[in-house]
Amino acid sequence: MxxxxxxxxxxxxxxxxxxxxxxxxxxxxxxxxxxxxxxxxxxxxxxxxxxxFRDPERVSPTRADVMVSPADGVVSLLEPAVPPAELGLGPEPRLRISVFMSVFNCHVNRLPTEGRIETVAYRPGKFLNASLDKASEDNERNGLHVVLPDGRNYGVVQIAGLVARRILCWSEAGQTLSRGERFGLIRFGSRLDVYLPDGATTTVRIGQTMVAGETVIADLSGQQNEA
Missing domain, CATH: 1.20.5 (Single alpha-helices involved in coiled-coils or other helix-helix interfaces)
Known part of the structure; x- marks a missing residue:
């Protein structure tokens, strides 16, 4: 071979x-x-x-105005939603993109786009099926509040699933990470939610397959129409 x-x-x-x-x-x-x-x-x-536990190398787009998927999997939800309060992103709904990972997906999580981590907030909770909408509110989760170089912010939340029992996040508040850089992992089936920054438009649709660190999920310039 x-x-x-x-x-x-x-x-x-x-x-x-x-x-x-x-x-x-x-x-x-x-x-x-x-x-x-x-x-x-x-x-x-x-x-x-x-x-x-495979961790393949990924090549992220070089465009400065895009966000990439934080996880391998399938887009399961695409709708406005209020970010978790502990992230400090405010009470107004933001467009949320949810990527569901099955037990066959790679589970290493990557940052959607360059930014400084303002907050890392863990909250214990239940272990419902991660594909359900209420999993965002009820399940164990760990969220990152990320500030873009232009001052806008967004959130990315690791959510434990039905068989997941451990959320890992090795990034800390104050760190600046690049697009596609690894920040955590969830063991055995779970979901990632991304709360887009103001002015961003999504480029994906429900059911679309994602590749962490490579598939573009949003345009930060707001010039593209929603998929």
């Missing part, structure tokens, strides 16, 4: 996944000892765990 073909199937793994792959591998060895067919099931589980 050539190097290019190998890189198509073998992706780098995020360090967060190492212990889970190790646990799955030990379980697989035990299952092989008990009964070989069970061992092969365990081997499949180990591959899936590795695949879940």
């Amino acid at each position: 050539s190097v290019s073909m190998l890189s198509t199937f073998v992706k780098p793994m995020h360090p967060e996944g190492r212990r889970f792959v190790a646990i799955a591998a030990v379980l697989t060895l035990a299952l092989f000892w008990v009964w070989e067919p069970l061992g092969w099931l365990g081997a499949g589980l180990t591959v899936w765990v590795y695949y879940f």
Whole structure:
């Protein structure tokens, strides 16, 4: 197999996944000892765990006036909504784009566009199906209030799902991140909400497949029409 073909199937793994792959591998060895067919099931589980924590390189657009998807997945909601109060984005509705991640998507989260993190706010909650609208209000979540270089702001919120039990965010208030830069991860199925800044227009539609860090979800100049 050539190097290019190998890189198509073998992706780098995020360090967060190492212990889970190790646990799955030990379980697989035990299952092989008990009964070989069970061992092969365990081997499949180990591959899936590795695949879940894959962290491929992404190339973000160079245009300064666009926002990219923070997650792999599918656009599940596209509507005006009031941002979570803890983010400090105000009480007025903003256009919200929700990207739902299944357990088969890459779960590393990336910043939609360049900005300084003003606030990182975690709130405990329930673990409802992340595709539901009320998950934005009721589920465990972690949100970032980001200030653009031009002074406008936006929010991006990690939302735990039905089987997700851990939201990770390694970015802190005061940091300035570039478009597509990794800021967190959610384990085992979840959702990302983006609350657009004033004047931005969406370029996606419900059901569209997203690639984190690459798929353009909004135009900051406001010159494009909503998809």
